[in-house]
Amino acid sequence: MKALVFGEKPEQTASLAAYLSKSIQPETTYAAAFTEYSPTELETVGGAGVKKIYVLPDKNWHAGPASTAHALSELAKQNGVDIVVVYASKKGNEIAARTAQRLDASYASEVISVERSGDAFLVKRLVLGGGYVASLLLRHRPSVVSIKPASENIVPGDKPVVERLNIVSDAPEVKFLESIKPEKAHVDLEKAGVVVAVGRGFKKKEDLAMAEELARIIGAEVGCSRPISGDLKWLEEERHIGLSGKRVRPSLYIALGISGQVQHLVGMRDSKTVIAVNTDPNAPMAIESDYFFVADLYKILPITIESLKKKLVS
Amino acid sequence: MPDVVVCVKQTVDVYQLKPHPETLAPQIGQAQWKNSDFDLNALEEALRIREKHGGKVYVVSAGHDVKPLLVRECLAMGADEAFVLSDPSLEKADGSATAKVLSSIIKAKIPRWDLILCGEASLDQNSYQTGPRLAEIFNVPHVSYVTKLEVGGGGIKAWRAVEDGVEVVSCNLPAVVTVGLEINTPRLPSLLMIRAAQRKPLNELKLSDVGLTSNDVMPKAETVEIKALKTERKKQKFEGKPEELAERLAELIISNVGGRR
Ligand SMILES: Cc1cc2nc3c(=O)[nH]c(=O)nc-3n(C[C@H](O)[C@H](O)[C@H](O)COP(=O)(O)OP(=O)(O)OC[C@H]3O[C@@H](n4cnc5c(N)ncnc54)[C@H](O)[C@@H]3O)c2cc1C
Ligand SMILES: Nc1ncnc2c1ncn2[C@@H]1O[C@H](COP(=O)(O)O)[C@@H](O)[C@H]1O
Numbered sequence: 001m002k003a004l005v006f007g008e009k010p011e012q013t014a015s016l017a018a019y020l021s022k023s024i025q026p027e028t029t030y031a032a033a034f035t036e037y038s039p040t041e042l043e044t045v046g047g048a049g050v051k052k053i054y055v056l057p058d059k060n061w062h063a064g065p066a067s068t069a070h071a072l073s074e075l076a077k078q079n080g081v082d083i084v085v086v087y088a089s090k091k092g093n094e095i096a097a098r099t100a101q102r103l104d105a106s107y108a109s110e111v112i113s114v115e116r117s118g119d120a121f122l123v124k125r126l127v128l129g130g131g132y133v134a135s136l137l138l139r140h141r142p143s144v145v146s147i148k149p150a151s152e153n154i155v156p157g158d159k160p161v162v163e164r165l166n167i168v169s170d171a172p173e174v175k176f177l178e179s180i181k182p183e184k185a186h187v188d189l190e191k192a193g194v195v196v197a198v199g200r201g202f203k204k205k206e207d208l209a210m211a212e213e214l215a216r217i218i219g220a221e222v223g224c225s226r227p228i229s230g231d232l233k234w235l236e237e238e239r240h241i242g243l244s245g246k247r248v249r250p251s252l253y254i255a256l257g258i259s260g261q262v263q264h265l266v267g268m269r270d271s272k273t274v275i276a277v278n279t280d281p282n283a284p285m286a287i288e289s290d291y292f293f294v295a296d297l298y299k300i301l302p303i304t305i306e307s308l309k310k311k312l313v314s
Numbered sequence: 315m316p317d318v319v320v321c322v323k324q325t326v327d328v329y330q331l332k333p334h335p336e337t338l339a340p341q342i343g344q345a346q347w348k349n350s351d352f353d354l355n356a357l358e359e360a361l362r363i364r365e366k367h368g369g370k371v372y373v374v375s376a377g378h379d380v381k382p383l384l385v386r387e388c389l390a391m392g393a394d395e396a397f398v399l400s401d402p403s404l405e406k407a408d409g410s411a412t413a414k415v416l417s418s419i420i421k422a423k424i425p426r427w428d429l430i431l432c433g434e435a436s437l438d439q440n441s442y443q444t445g446p447r448l449a450e451i452f453n454v455p456h457v458s459y460v461t462k463l464e465v466g467g468g469g470i471k472a473w474r475a476v477e478d479g480v481e482v483v484s485c486n487l488p489a490v491v492t493v494g495l496e497i498n499t500p501r502l503p504s505l506l507m508i509r510a511a512q513r514k515p516l517n518e519l520k521l522s523d524v525g526l527t528s529n530d531v532m533p534k535a536e537t538v539e540i541k542a543l544k545t546e547r548k549k550q551k552f553e554g555k556p557e558e559l560a561e562r563l564a565e566l567i568i569s570n571v572g573g574r575r
Contacts, residue, residue: 064455064483064485065446065456065458066449066450066455066456069450089476089477090458090459090475090476090477091476093442093443093458094442094446094456094458096443097409097441097442097443097445097446097447097450098446098447098449098450098456100409100410100443100447101410101413101446101447101450101451102450104410105534106408106410106534106535107408107409107410107443107534107535108535109409109441109442109443110440110441110442126440126543127438127439127440127540128326128328128331128340128438128540129328129329129331129437129438129440130440130543131328131331131333131542131543132333132340132540132541132542132543133540133541133543134537134539134540135537135538135539135540136535136536136537136538137535137536137538138534138535138536139534139536140534171453172449172453172454172455172485172486172489173455173485174455174456174457174483174484174485175483175484175485176481176482176483177471177482177483177484178481178482179478179479179480179481179482180479180480180481180482181478181479182478182479194571218567218571219571226495227495230461230475230494230495230496231495231496237475237477237479238477243440244435244494251570252567252570252571254567261329262328262329266543269543269545270545273570274547275563275566275567275570277563281551281553284329286549286551287547287549288545288547289547289549290547290548290549290550291548291550291552291566292549292550292551292552293552293559293562293563294551294552294553295552295553295556295559296556299556299560300556300559300560300563301560302560303556303557303560303561304560304561304563304564304567307560307561307564308564308567308568311564311568312568
């Protein structure tokens with residue numbers, strides 16, 4: 001069995017190869033890249049199991065997802081691969097979908113696992129808002145999946161064979177104009193031991209200061225529901241927790257003014273203990289938390305913060 | 315004057331859906347149906363484009379049992395005309411089958427269009443694939459995860475949210491764009507608009523009307539099982555005076571943060 005892996009970044013490509021080496025164990029793993037890899041990066045992907053890496057001109061990347069998908073599907077065809085595995089970043093999902101359509105392939109996006117099942121691939125993914133796991137059989141060859149495997153320690157190994165290839169594409173172009181980066185530094189929500197998460201129960205951006213203060217005194221990271229970062233832009237995109245955001249697994253998750261819709265719950269389901277504050281006793285969060293405070297966060301948070309300050313000093 | 319096609323999927327209302335207590339299978343049979351959330355954002359954006367630039371707004375929907383009442387909601391919001399296709403074989407449709415049906419409806423019934431708008435992901439499948447697949451079928455560019463859109467001069471400019479910030483991109487029309495809840499707030503139709511919608515064309519199609527048979531829409535990704543995820547929680551509820559609750563909360567936080575400070 002042959003696989004082709006592609007991630008936007010070298011470490012993503014490596015994590016895909018490493019995941020496949022454990023799960024479906026392809027005889028040959030090819031990788032695609034649209035930039036030159038450094039010697040260290042080559043040793044990492046090699047150690048992860050990549051035997052050969054195709055380096056394509058970066059214009060196949062900069063011309064947008066149609067062009068990238070064209071390049072990937074050509075590589076898949078040339079090498080007769082059984083499965084194309086793309087790192088499920090947002091761009092990765094777009095590219096994978098177009099690649100699947102181009103190859104007329106079976107495709108499952110954002111899967112959480114891939115296994116062999118006879119001649120088919122058995123994949124699992126979250127559906128129905130994220131409250132359910134679906135198992136799917138991909139019977140056509142090639143199949144395409146996108147997945148975001150957990151990062152693991154990869155022992156560097158032999159560099160893969162590098163082949164430079166020019167694939168000329170007339171695929172419809174999307175022009176890149178500019179990138180607007182968020183100001184704040186990177187947060188590692190996935191690794192946080194305690195998360196204070198804020199939702200639309202907060203009325204103004206300035207009020208988030210309460211949550212930030214709480215987080216500071218107990219050593220937590222601040223996360224949020226999608227409307228807070230997306231609609232309201234009160235916090236950075238990378239703090240949004242849920243189906244379309246981060247999946248966190250802290251020992252304590254404190255949800256302030258979050259209703260607990262299914263797409264949010266997916267992102268915090270693996271928390272050890274969940275405390276919630278909400279004015280609505282019937283909010284879905286009530287049955288998804290260990291301790292549910294029916295209360296106005298504006299009334300109780302200031303007192304809680306003062307009390308914590310005193311308790312933690314003594 | 316751009317003509318815009320909006321793909322609106324009808325899905326089970328996942329917010330109300332309950333799993334069977336023993337088998338953990340979703341009890342779809344008892345669930346309500348609704349228009350997929352982001353698709354109403356897509357429709358709203360199409361209506362705003364029409365208000366600014368003119369043109370027509372078409373709604374396209376496919377499924378095993380498309381409900382006319384929900385399509386009327388889209389017409390009441392302001393869409394000009396709807397093409398809907400129901401066929402039992404679409405109950406197990408995957409992205410490949412869906413893109414095939416939707417593109418066939420568009421080819422057969424809406425031969426002139428400038429922009430196709432989709433949700434970035436559907437409420438039930440959350441696949442992020444129908445938009446890009448349609449773009450590939452029509453061999454046009456697509457932009458996904460769009461949070462702000464400008465149409466003009468034969469092209470679009472789009473702001474898209476990706477992991478490391480916002481990317482601003484442009485492309486020519488025709489094109490496909492997918493959107494999420496950030497782009498706008500869908501309007502609620504007034505009674506007047508609801509009444510006016512009764513007279514708008516709602517065309518109900520069969521597979522054969524768009525040149526397809528049920529063989530053409532066999533899924534390539536076959537769902538074999540769906541099971542609810544379960545997390546056991548203590549579900550203790552506290553009500554009372556703010557001062558007491560605040561104190562309780564502080565104690566619980568301390569005992570759960572434990573030694574990790
Ligand atoms: C395909 C798709 C993907 C999505 N992905 C995500 C995702 O990844 N993450 C995500 O979060 N959402 C996601 N959503 C959106 C999700 O459906 C909800 O809309 C969102 O989670 C709601 O955010 P919220 O709880 O902050 O707001 P609301 O649902 O408006 O809840 C606010 C809560 O605050 C409470 N409240 C109000 N005032 C107070 C007060 N003074 N004190 C205490 N409580 C108060 C209210 O009772 C209410 O329960 C997605 C939706 C779709 C369709
Ligand atoms: N059966 C359908 N009918 C109409 N539009 C659909 C259908 N399935 C998917 N779409 C569109 O494609 C988007 C993404 O769906 P998905 O690829 O399933 O996540 C949806 O938000 C809709 O805009």
